[in-house]
Amino acid sequence: MNTRLLHWLFAISVALFISGIGFIVVGARAAQQAAPVETPAAPPIEPVATVKQLMDGIVQPSALVVFDSVGTIVDATGIHEKQPTTDAEWAAVAASAAAIVEAANLLNTGNRAVDRGEWVKMSRAMADAALQVLKATNEKSAEGVLAAGEPLNASCDACHQQYQRE
Numbered sequence: 260m261n262t263r264l265l266h267w268l269f270a271i272s273v274a275l276f277i278s279g280i281g282f283i284v285v286g287a288r289a290a291q292q293a294a295p296v297e298t299p300a301a302p303p304i305e306p307v308a309t310v311k312q313l314m315d316g317i318v319q320p321s322a323l324v325v326f327d328s329v330g331t332i333v334d335a336t337g338i339h340e341k342q343p344t345t346d347a348e349w350a351a352v353a354a355s356a357a358a359i360v361e362a363a364n365l366l367n368t369g370n371r372a373v374d375r376g377e378w379v380k381m382s383r384a385m386a387d388a389a390l391q392v393l394k395a396t397n398e399k400s401a402e403g404v405l406a407a408g409e410p411l412n413a414s415c416d417a418c419h420q421q422y423q424r425e
């Protein structure tokens with residue numbers, strides 16, 4: 260082999276070696292930047308309210324807003340349909356529906372759940388019905404709110420029949 264060819268092969272080898280090291284460094288930096296950043300764990304939730312306080316403070320007032328938002332009123336002057344008409348009225352019903360969904364979550368937080376069977380199932384039914392109300396408010400559908408009100412009321416009645424202590 261001649262010397263010129265040997266020098267040329269050596270130069271190519273060095274160039275490939277340096278390129279390889281460069282690719283390794285760039286790849287390591289990219290992997291380091293792409294690695295998910297660990298977020299600190301959320302502090303444990305310490306329930307404060309009792310089930311009765313959740314019912315009296317969140318569920319009952321919110322359910323009344325939902326139930327009273329749509330309906331038919333018959334009086335001496337005739338038949339009147341009641342439904343939200345302004346964005347603010349629809350937003351109030353939506354906020355109440357969202358509060359019921361969140362209350363259903365709270366009913367299963369900490370030691371509030373009486374059991375992990377029917378209690379969870381019934382609170383999930385309440386949340387599902389309230390989610391349907393929320394969907395109907397987003398569509399500004401009085402019929403949807405009315406239709407979702409029935410399963411919401413049924414979920415409340417079923418739970419109270421089994422668990423209400425007063």
